[in-house]
Amino acid sequence: MKKKRSFPLVLVALVLFFQSLIGIPVHAADEFSVNANAGYAIDADSGKVFFNQDGDSPKGIASITKTITAYLVLEAIKQQKISWEQEVPISEYAEQLSTVPELSNVTLVRDQKYTVKDLFEAMIVQSANACAVALAELIAGNEHTFVNQMREQLTEWGIKDATIINASGLSNVYLGEHIYPGTEENDENLMSARDVAIVAQHLIKDFPEILETSKIKEKTFAPNSSQPTEMENWNVMLFDGPNYKEGVDGLKTGTTDLAGACFVGTIQKDGRRVITVILNALNQPNDENARYVETSNLMDYCLNNWSQQDVTVAGQTPTDKKELKVTDGKKKTVALAMEKPVKLWIRNDMDPKNLTIKTTLDHSLLDKNAIIAPVHKNEKIGTVSVALAQDTLGYVQENEGAKTDLVTKSAVEKASTFELIWQKITGIFA
Template identity: 60%
Template sequence: MKKKKQLWVFFSLLVLFFQSLTAVPAQAADDFLVNANAGFAIDVDSGKILFNQNGDTKLEIASITKIITSYLVLEAVKERKTTWETPVPISAYAEALSAVPELSNVPLYTSQTYTVKDLYDAMVIQSANAAAAALAELLAGSEHAFVDQMRQKVADWGITDATLLNASGLNNMYLGDNRYPGSGLEDENKLSARDVAVIADHLITDYPEFLETSKTTEATFGEGTEAPVALENWNQMLPGGPNFKEGVDGLKTGTTEKAGACFVGTIQKDGRRVITVILNALNQQIDPGARFVETSNLMDYCFNNWHLQEVDLSGQSVPEHDSVPVSEGKKDTVGLVLKSKLPVWVRNDMDLTQYTIQADLNESLLDEGKLIAPVSKNEKIGKATIALAQDDLGYLEPGQAPSTDIVAKSDVDKANAFVLLWQRILAFFN
């Protein structure tokens, strides 16, 4: 992330003015857009996608990259591959990178060592690029090897087409001979807004303690040394910032010439947590806080226009599977019904009565399409998912759509030996 310190006090009134003009009304559910190259939002608990504007296009992400680096650091600490107190030697590459004046950094020196926690805090709070490179070298032996780990991690989450070249998100022009093999002179890391949401979701779900650092507004790097450095969080939506928004506690900004002004944010409100992604806010030249204004609008849109509503499916027959054949039973078929009520995410302009049910019967219970008696009432036979007809956004991960059990409507006892014999004779001749 490039170092462009803002005079926050000066801009605060200007930003508040822009926000007053761009407040999101609840009724603008269907035609709401963000002024950015891409926008994306999810409800964390359910994985429900609440907004998707160009969310599947690969774009430069700049220092948002550091949420992947942060995940791997937290994972390494959890797995005891390192500790927060482990000293980190500084390479000549990291030292030189830390001295580039236009980059966000803390000064690092080969003659000194720093702890993992020192560098992690500098990376998360102030987006220190050389700190990310130094951590990568510690954990993998080289930044190139660390990039391979980054690629494998996101591939594990289903992101198989990521462009990841370094641990910081910098343009390759700053890396010199340390560029990832085969990458171009000015290449950058690229992901889609959806990809960023997936990664952010894994980060704060697996390591919620990340939020304790990402919400820190100020800290000191090298405290107790001869040259301590004040850390300042780039997230202007935190307390004291000109775009402060109650409930925001992360996550990560990103800025390069190619990426523009980017921000993956998260907010906790009314018992819900939402993750938002803004890639290249297009009003940045006029309003230096544009990415935060767009994020605020997107967060308001999510909370004002989406709500959970219960759909009572209990006792309803299963579409295209209202009954299933039964073998060796006193009855030839048994009815199937849905078991319970379901909480469904509904946008204000959507019709809750228009939905489809997708049934998935448990094939392991069937023999040539038939259940084997005895069958008990309310015995689970499969699973059904619901989707609103007007909702084409879906969920972040497969299997997150609301579901209920498909159960047997009644008992079917096993037939006695004489009946079974007669059934087999009939089956033989038929």
């Protein structure tokens, strides 16, 4: 009897042991959650969404705002409107803001010399709010015009429900007479976790050098000035200690009373990069590093539960469009194929064989849904989109997804005049 009763326990122990070896959490992958108001995670390259917990409703983002500011600074440098070594004039507003004791800052003095690089590093590493303002003023002349540029950039990326009113992410409470026209005293920047992920994806893709700054642990700001400041990155996942995580190299923290403790993080591991978003880690009152705990859990979930696999092969016939009519050809139809194999990110509880395949014909290349002979082999006539039937998470942006070209599988010669006449005759009596 004891042996019979102990067998299930041994079996459970073996299952748990083997799960630990392959890194799969004991709980079901679709039951994972984060202790935060919102959580979101994507593959940085493809935009595949790995996790979405209330990721579509706008919430406070605090200093995560500075990822947008950083993008516009890097864009201005790329366009040679400004340079890294260019000196930045410090306005009275930026100088005063830099001395507010309860805000994250480095002290700025109007008669001191600071370069774009100095202020940029302080904005990312120390989350220096006044530096964000000074850079905004340099690029646009004033912060309000810069905010308009921020909004235009978000619109270009398809972000429509964000509220952006300053370059730093501070509450208007601290900005006095400098608040954006038409906003209220307690207003703050708001974005959804999805939109934060979109910004981070563009920032890392377009300007990967941002990671060289975001992974700086410690540095002295303006060492030759009258008030040098020792900076220490707020991202404790970079440092030795309980929150350290190998592969993490960014990206930006954010904290206000409205937003709570927020963090958009990124990790490079096993040849892949994951972007994670945590908005308002709810255990922050009990653990000052709660945002990093939740980020680490979310990163592990993505890395352990999602893998990329081939789901189709080159030359495979799409199930929803196997052939196409041919006009004036020696054959009446031509078989269709996928030009290249398609890879999908697949969660370990999903069936990689249960696919949704959708072909889209390029009608500019066709005549009444038929292709006119002669037809060449591998002639492109459209696209094929492939997705997992069980996967409802999709991609962070609408224009992303797994696709390949739809091509002709063989050549079809143009029929001779006699053959065309014969086809018409036989067609009449068919």
